[in-house]
Amino acid sequence: MNKFIGYRCSICQTEYLPGQVTYTCPKDGGNLDVALDYEALRAKYHPEDITSRTDASLWRYLPLLPVSEVAGGGTPLHAAGWTPVFAVPQLAAPLGLKNLWIKDESRNPTASFKDRASAIVVARAREIKAEVVVTASTGNAGAALAGLSAAVGQKAVIFAPRSAPPAKIAQLLVFGAKVILVDGSYDDAFDLTVAAAEEFGWYCRNTGYNPFTAEGKKTAAFEIWEFMQGKLGQAPFTVFVSVGDGNIISGIHKGFKDLLELGWIETMPRIVGVQAEGSAAIANAYRAGTEEIVPVSARTLADSISVDLPRDGVRAVRAARETGGTYVTVSDEEILQAIAALGRVGVFAEPAGAAAYAGLVKAAGLSQVGAEEPVLVMNTGSGLKDVKAAMQAVSVAPIIEPTLEAVKRLL
Numbered sequence: 001m002n003k004f005i006g007y008r009c010s011i012c013q014t015e016y017l018p019g020q021v022t023y024t025c026p027k028d029g030g031n032l033d034v035a036l037d038y039e040a041l042r043a044k045y046h047p048e049d050i051t052s053r054t055d056a057s058l059w060r061y062l063p064l065l066p067v068s069e070v071a072g073g074g075t076p077l078h079a080a081g082w083t084p085v086f087a088v089p090q091l092a093a094p095l096g097l098k099n100l101w102i103k104d105e106s107r108n109p110t111a112s113f114k115d116r117a118s119a120i121v122v123a124r125a126r127e128i129k130a131e132v133v134v135t136a137s138t139g140n141a142g143a144a145l146a147g148l149s150a151a152v153g154q155k156a157v158i159f160a161p162r163s164a165p166p167a168k169i170a171q172l173l174v175f176g177a178k179v180i181l182v183d184g185s186y187d188d189a190f191d192l193t194v195a196a197a198e199e200f201g202w203y204c205r206n207t208g209y210n211p212f213t214a215e216g217k218k219t220a221a222f223e224i225w226e227f228m229q230g231k232l233g234q235a236p237f238t239v240f241v242s243v244g245d246g247n248i249i250s251g252i253h254k255g256f257k258d259l260l261e262l263g264w265i266e267t268m269p270r271i272v273g274v275q276a277e278g279s280a281a282i283a284n285a286y287r288a289g290t291e292e293i294v295p296v297s298a299r300t301l302a303d304s305i306s307v308d309l310p311r312d313g314v315r316a317v318r319a320a321r322e323t324g325g326t327y328v329t330v331s332d333e334e335i336l337q338a339i340a341a342l343g344r345v346g347v348f349a350e351p352a353g354a355a356a357y358a359g360l361v362k363a364a365g366l367s368q369v370g371a372e373e374p375v376l377v378m379n380t381g382s383g384l385k386d387v388k389a390a391m392q393a394v395s396v397a398p399i400i401e402p403t404l405e406a407v408k409r410l411l
């Protein structure tokens with residue numbers, strides 16, 4: 001069955017066949033939504049055909065993905081997704097919430113949500129026989145591409161800003177990718193990657209550019225759907241997610257839209273985007289009631305959501321607007337507090353991952369979530385990715401002489 005039937009531009013709605021375009025709309029540069037043959041999918045599958053699959057990875061959703069098969073069975077490429085969801089009543093109670101869950105994306109093979117996107121892009125690269133895959137990255141997208149490429153012997157090139165946290169750069173290097181550090185911002189690396197891909201004929205994974213990344217990210221929505229069905233049936237709920245380029249939130253929205261198209265859910269969940277105050281181009285557009293994304297000069301310690309010009313801003317604004325959600329912005333101080341709060345329930349988040357929970361705390365304080373509203377917060381990345389930021393979130397440990405006396409004095 002040929003389920004992948006083409007693309008539709010999110011701006012001008014022009015439709016393209018799979019072979020006609022590769023990245024964005026040739027007319028207006030708009031992000032392309034992957035179009036699936038929903039009619040055929042509806043006829044062929046029932047929800048149980050998916051939920052009864054045994055793959056403990058995002059590949060359980062292969063029938064709903066625009067790739068046909070995956071190379072390299074049993075490798076890390078096969079382990080992306082299917083991340084755990086934790087109930088956190090200790091965090092719910094002080095916020096006045098009845099039901100709160102955290103979905104921990106740090107449990108992906110390279111420790112961030114980006115593995116979902118890279119898994120699908122690597123599968124696509126194998127399908128189109130791309131020799132080299134390239135991406136710009138503040139670290140996580142690159143680590144995901146490097147790690148999952150290494151798993152199946154795919155060549156990868158990563159452009160990262162030289163300011164990326166050392167743990168992320170170490171990951172890139174250990175996975176054996178060709179790593180090029182750019183003396184500039186993520187945005188500079190992004191533009192350079194697009195130019196290099198064109199010049200050298202590489203396949204470009206860039207977020208908010210390659211339409212397949214959102215298809216990988218939508219699998220998080222499918223997992224949330226399966227989880228919530230078990231907990232709440234068809235009852236409504238709200239998802240909080242941090243936003244930089246806007247591709248994760250757009251991907252999650254796309255996943256729920258797919259489920260609506262298939263008739264497998266009745267109502268669209270609310271999606272709330274959380275941005276850092278110092279990197280809030282999408283939240284600004286949301287609040288101004290437009291889809292026009294005005295670049296900012298980004299400044300936040302949450303490097304994974306530090307973006308001057310978000311590349312998937314329009315769809316990201318819609319993800320909140322079309323679902324009854326909203327945008328919340330949080331300070332770096334609030335993000336650090338969130339790292340500490342999540343740590344106290346056993347979840348170690350990097351700043352961008354903790355931002356989503358910081359956003360929930362803020363929204364609850366502003367009465368933007370009701371007590372009865374079940375909430376799921378995404379932690380998008382591991383705290384081990386940025387140890388320097390983690391140390392800022394906690395007080396330093398005391399150093400003592402190795403004597404019991406010294407312990408007694410301290411206690």
Ligand SMILES: *Cc1c(COP(=O)(O)O)cnc(C)c1O
Nearest residue numbers: 140244245246247248352380381
């Ligand atoms: C990339 C990333 C985000 C934001 O995703 P966008 O698609 O850029 O909005 C959030 N958290 C972490 C840990 C990330 O790596």
Ligand SMILES: [Zn+2]
Nearest residue numbers: 009012025030
């Ligand atoms: Zn267009």
